[in-house]
Amino acid sequence: MYKWWMLLTGVFNMAVASDSVVLLDMAKKKMADPATYEQALRLGEDRVVLCGYCHGKDGNSVRTYIPNLASQTPEYLINQFESFARGERESPVMSKLANILSDDERVNIALYYSQLKAEPRMSQQPQHVAEGERLYSGKCAVCHGVDANGNHAMPRLAGQPEDYLMNTLEAFKEGKRRTNSPMRPVAAELESSDIQALSAYLTTQP
Ligand code: HEC
Ligand code: HEC
Incomplete structure (x- = not known):
């Protein structure tokens, strides 16, 4: 018989499965093996075509109010996907996008952007x-x-x-x-x- 606490455990497991800690572990494993790492970068690159319209093709943002993703740490990027998906951080665009990215895609994208180069900018002041x-x-x-x-x-x-x-x-x-x-x-x-x-x-x- 299905008990209410089984449901709770199910929900809990789901929450843990997509937790940043688990994703970070995935990222570390992918980085540990050169072939797997190369593949993650390729898959990441394929997945970010849409992102480039706002964050820049090379991860250097094309709008002054949109962040660069190039050279960002994978940990931070993974944490932000979690924050947007959970609604802890609000952005109409990013909350929707974060929710449609699978765990694997989040990891590949974070690894991909982290190895692109961020360029310094001129200050307006x-x-x-x-x-x-x-x-x-x-x-x-x-x-x-x-x-x-x-x-x-x-x-x-x-x-x-x-x-x-x-x-x-x-x-x-x-x-x-x-x-x-x-x-x-x-x-x-x-x-x-x-x-x-x-x-x-x-x-x-x-
Ligand atoms: C229509 C424009 C748009 C598109 C497309 C878009 N983003 Fe964003 N993204 C934004 C904006 C705007 C913010 C800043 C939100 C805020 O002010 O908190 C942002 C923030 C982020 C952040 C947080 C960065 C930081 O420094 O905190 C990440 C990570 C991110 N986006 C990843 C992505 C990825 C990956 C894609 C593609 C799957 C994507 N974005 C597509 C507009 C966009
Ligand atoms: C105690 C450690 C700590 C100190 C001190 C600190 N920060 Fe942060 N900062 C963080 C962490 C952790 C995050 C990411 C957390 C989050 O998104 O909520 C962050 C996020 C940020 C972000 C958002 C980055 C992005 O891409 O969206 C900015 C901007 C920032 N800090 C600027 C500053 C500035 C400027 C100072 C000094 C006045 C400062 N921080 C001092 C820990 C710190």
Whole structure:
């Protein structure tokens, strides 16, 4: 006989099966074997044709309010797919897309983008770059790395489009993105002028 707790276990297993931890493990296994890794990159490349219209064919975004995916850490990318799919992070486009990507596709796409090169950009407010650098090394480098290239679950920020950085930091500050994010308390302390300076600096970084 089917009992209510069997249903619960089923739901629980489903949630765990698509969990970031499991996907990260898949990614590590694919990376461990050169032939499997090559195949994952090929499959990833085939799957991102649509993504390129917004995120750029080479993963360097073609719109200042859309993030680059090139050089991003696979961990962070996988976590974002989870966040969008679960509705912890909201975006009309990305929530739908994340839900139609299988676990395997998410892993292949994350591996594919992580090995493309992100290019630095010109700031619209170059006069704030120096102040941004000062703020960055004091408040952010400890997690995002001295070069802002990210590490594991800490995203790369270098070269991200300036408007995307500003919008994102404002969203964290106002509690509009992932309410349990470690970025909430960090962003809460930033003035709008700090956000401008940090974004000006980060967009110019290689
Ligand atoms: C119609 C435009 C559009 C398309 C197509 C699109 N995206 Fe996005 N994507 C966005 C926007 C806009 C955001 C930023 C959402 C926000 O502000 O939180 C985003 C964010 C992301 C992020 C989070 C990046 C970060 O730095 O946090 C990932 C990962 C991502 N997209 C992957 C994909 C993949 C993979 C595809 C293809 C399957 C895709 N996107 C297709 C517009 C698009
Ligand atoms: C305690 C570690 C920590 C510190 C300090 C920190 N961050 Fe973050 N940051 C994270 C993590 C983890 C994420 C990804 C979490 C998420 O998406 O909720 C993130 C995400 C971000 C994002 C979103 C990236 C994207 O592609 O969407 C931006 C922008 C950002 N941080 C900027 C900053 C800036 C600027 C500072 C300094 C003022 C800073 N962070 C300090 C841990 C940190």
